[in-house]
Amino acid sequence: MSALAVTDDLFFNRAGLDRPRVEGLVADALKGADDGELYLEYAQSESLGWDDGKLKAASFDTTQGFGLRAIADEATGYAHASTLSEDAMRRAADTVRAVRSGHGGTVAEPPTGTNRALYIPDNPLHAVEFEAKVKLLAAIDAYARSRDPRVRQVSCSISGEWQAVQILRGDGVRVADLRPLVRLSVSVVVADGDKMEHGSYGGGGRVRYDHYMQPETWQGFVDEALRQALVNLDSVAAPAGEMTVVLGPGWPGILLHEAIGHGLEGDFNRKKTSAFAGLMGQRVASPGVTVVDDGTIEHSRGAITVDDEGTPGQCTTLIEDGILVGYMQDRMNARLMGMRPTGNGRRQSFAHHPMPRMTNTVMRSGSHTPEEIIASVRKGLYAKNFGGGQVDITSGKFVFSASEAYLIEDGKLGAPVKGATLIGNGPDSLTRVAMIGNDSRLDPGIGTCGKDGQGVPVGVGQPTLRLDGLTVGGTAA
Template identity: 55%
Template sequence: MSPLPPLPVDASILQRMLDRMLPAAADDGDIYLQRMCSESLALEEGRVKHVAASTHQGLAARVVRGEASGHACTDSLDTAALMDTARAARAIVDDSNHPQIARLHAHKTKATLYPAEHPALDMDFGARRACLAAIDTLARGLDTRVCQVFASLNVSHSEVFIARMDGALLHDVRPLVRLNVSVVVEQDGRRETGSFGGGGRQTLKQLLDTGAAERFTREAVRLALLNLEAREAPAGTMPVVLGPGWPGILLHEAVGHGLEGDFNRKGTSVFARRIGERIAAPGVTVVDDGAIPGRRGSLTIDDEGTPTGRTVLIEDGILIGYLLDRQNARLLGMQPTGNGRRESYAHPVLPRMTNTFMLAGSESPEAIVQSLQRGIYAVNFGGGQVDITSGKFVFTTSEAYYVEQGRIQYPVKGATLIGSGHEVLRKISMIGNDLALDPGVGTCGKAGQSVPVGVGLPTVRVDELIVGGTEVGGA
């Protein structure tokens, strides 16, 4: 048996909590202990005006029986507060029998997917400030129309300990870094903006050594200048070609949320009870993979201690899997997939996505764009949202072009695209050979909780989507 990692709370207290909070009738239960620190620097108007840091720790206790769960959390780690927390979580199960809980023991996980050290270890505040200042200088030097530059560097470091009902104690240390650049440009009284960002579970130095600062800055300026040329987008039904990478948000909204275990166990998702049915065109294979090293959506173990892996959701157009946490997996008679996630100790576990993407096809991206007689080629997007019950989902373009006769005509303003999750993947008629994952910008919201996620897509052609521009009757 390997020794326990150093804990912020004495292991004997955790043992006492487990002993007291888990009656015989409980199906599952755990303690989640978390220590997080984050630091951010933000530049605006040529100066680093915001320097902020936070250090928070807390503990959550959970008791599960059938469909019911009791959850309590505290950020006071004194023994009295911890025992109160165990008692509060226990209140969901009415049973006074307490079995013997196994002794807490360290549970070895697979090799970690990211470095354990503090992500800003090699870059003190001075170095980070210099990086932001260089971005400001570069952006303003790229074009005289650049009138505002915003840049921010965020690093966070979260250490979690999970003590399970079977006595297993799991440990994970999660870094997360993010660089964002945004500019405002002005020409003849018209103002536009462009943004670019990225990062992942890596050190700041690893991110910046890839040349991210310069690349993101050039992209932000290019997008802002492009927007100065953008014309009104068309309104109505038309074919849409999605570029590789972040446009994978289509999958996240159209099918990802609808395949989360809780909605399917409750029967409120449009995909409930459809395992084995065709929900996408042949050739469409969609996976969720939390085990890619260093990605923003990756986790060595999920927030219940389950190792992450590659879960195939749709194989060659057929629905074959859901995203499952332990409770929903048990209720559905399936295995957990390593998708039990929580924003922090103060939030309950929910089945969530990690990195969700479509596998590559064989078409060349050029041929796919050239196939458009009249439609939209959307290269980049802002956010999206879905109603998992009706299946209606939206996502909004941030770089898109009007295409006629297979040729790009002009950039169009940001427009929301809307479709039905259970129909859109059937309308995919071409899949590119250029699968790419996004640069590391995604944050997914569900039930008031935000978690970092990734998406990916090869270039694809969707034969029909509604484009929410302002120009009725064609461009």
Template identity: 60%
Template sequence: MTVHVPPPPLLETSGVDPSEALSILQAALHGADDGELFLERSELESLVFDDGRLKSAAYDANEGFGLRVVAGETAGYAHANEISAAAFRRAADASALAKSSHAGVAAEGPRATNQRLYEPVDPLASPAFSDKIALLQEIDAFARARDPRVVQVSATLVGERRAVEILRADALTVRDVRPLVRLNISVTVERDGRRESASTGAGGRAGFETWIAPARWQAQVDEAIRQALVNLDAVDCPAGEMDVVLAAGWPGVLLHEAIGHGFEGDFHRKGSSVFTGMMGKRVAAPGVTIVDDGSIAGRRGSLTVDDEGTPTSRTVLIEDGIMVGLMHDRQSARLMGQAATGNGRRQSFAHMPMPRMTNTFMENGDASRADMIASTRRGLYAANFGGGQVDIANGKFVFQCTEAYLIEDGRITAPVRGATLIGDGATALTRIEMVGNDFEFDPGVGVCGKAGQGVPVGIGQPSLKMGGLTVGGTAV
């Protein structure tokens, strides 16, 4: 049974008088435009079962605070893993240097919200440790029994509970308890001396019980085996320019990386986004609508409030091909005369918040994937992606396909290995020829990096047909 135990307020349990903390913060923010005291206590448990045995069991607990002072375009930040009034004073002295001779006007605080997108469950408390080990053993045995070609299995359970408390100079205090779980399964198959591997993952903001029901993890095992067996028959991918059909769901990571960062407010304010100056103009093919929404219950990228205390929301970035919105934290919103969108995120108390994606996805169109395939004379069907590299400033990307097939004369034919997609996000958006009616979210595995910070995100899209992408391959 899932354990619902909201932790007590962080200030009080650390022995700090809340009124003293508020007084220190108010003095630090006097004459500043914005800022906050951000407190955090987190616990994380990770279990790895590999090759028939428990390979590792790790537990980590951390707590600390960050104090930020924002003055104009400057922000001072100090943090420590000691929650005490003395540490607050030291941080206030350091971060207040950002004010210099600035005479700011305190920004209005974030609006209040009654939304709750997840329960304050503790994934570390339930199921019991022994039950988690037994589950991993069961997954291992099930996968090996499923197909005689399975020669290696790895399964990982990760559970986290993160409690945050945000104190503002106007005495507003925002608290949030954020559970996050994930189950990863990887298999290796062998046939005639050739080995191939594949993996699946799933998770979200809930207790483990939601994600470790037999029907869920057995489906993950079957999918990992299916992908690995497909790759046993894969041939080298030809290279060249061709039409590409992307599957629904996780392949949306291409658009997430190639264009998503280009719609974050700080890059626009600094003029470093490839989409700078394009507001109100066409940046994508007609029919393309892209949204960032951190307010979807239970999703991996969702937050009841962001890391500045702003409730998350639905922000339309591109509507029918026209650029209509940006993702903002409080600083970028204020400097650009916009409203904060609930996209101020930080990896931990040791990091300053910045505009970041939450759940970013393309909405449904009206085409079928079958019609996309049938309309393609020569192309590639990209069913799954692995890693990729993206230059945020110009949107140029290289993505590796972990499952892909040739399309020949309107039919999916041979699976291929070594396929990569090469291009740039701005051009790729304009080359979308068909948008599918089969929208899916990713299974809950995304982590997005920016400026050295990683945060959990969600990704989604329907199937897409894109014309004239460059495909890198290994065929001679």
């Protein structure tokens, strides 16, 4: 069945809504508005957590509801409810009409649809029995402990969700999407005498559980988490000061996402609160730096067949060969800036209004091998994995902690270090890129992006990068 047919069954047949009446209600509520939509959502989610050798937590949740939005100029009226009833929608319509009182706008052109689907529509929660998921977590625990006698604790979790949405516009256009999402995470604590260290790894995407139930997959996750923990057992204090820093491929793209990506979202630039505001067409990065936001990477965590306004997912070039050429846009900010929407209008759920958000934000590959880049550094730091970080969108200033890092000495990797933090400014760091690797890749599927209290799944990616003159905060005396 098509996504429209499935969601028609969910929202009209089962919920008892009369579609022609709902469409008429939406058309009346948005009359005279510049844009808006009714967003219908049904979602199921589950999570199983394992710790201390046993199942510690298991949850299952079903939610449904709607959000009705009207936009007049840059003002937004939004009302939502968890009750799918015509009465609730009429009350919501009365609320959003206030925003377009006295406004004589014409509802904007609807998004142009495609027939492309970027992921399977199946609900992953129903494909694997609960007992099989518990058995998987137990197997992960047993395997991790068998790998090394220094393993002291194993934590793992498996989670999944299925989201069905239908978007109705005032002009009668309807768009639907069925979105699966799964994730498997593993964490290992090792000890050697009084010293304890931690390692973690995981992956996921818009797929079924099948791939993650395979031993070659989950055992690989355990092996990587254990490797990280054992590396950190041998770590020394990180140096501090200004130095050359090499970033590893994949997940270290989280720095790109946080320190640069948010600053390229349309709302921050329209309001001129981004460090990139007013710089369109200007050089903002070193030559060779090309950054895209690509919602079309099939089955990836950040993939989006259509965004939460009904615009198809796209690959949007943000920076091309160091020149700022684009922003990520939802419909409202694109209209107000005289630009086109880019399929980046996203929301956490029906209880939230959409805003410009990233999907998969990736720096393209360059021409250097990772080995060449490491060999070019006389003294510096190689940051292979990142933990947490903080960013100020307005100034671009960031602080990120490296969860796995090594000294670079005379062009070779040296001792692992602990406690290294990278301190800098996002726009400035783009100009410090000296070498770009040929190994760009997406992270394994673990990212969730927060903005204005909303979280959405995203992907990040980059090649190996050499940045000159970055400030490193360390722990060495």
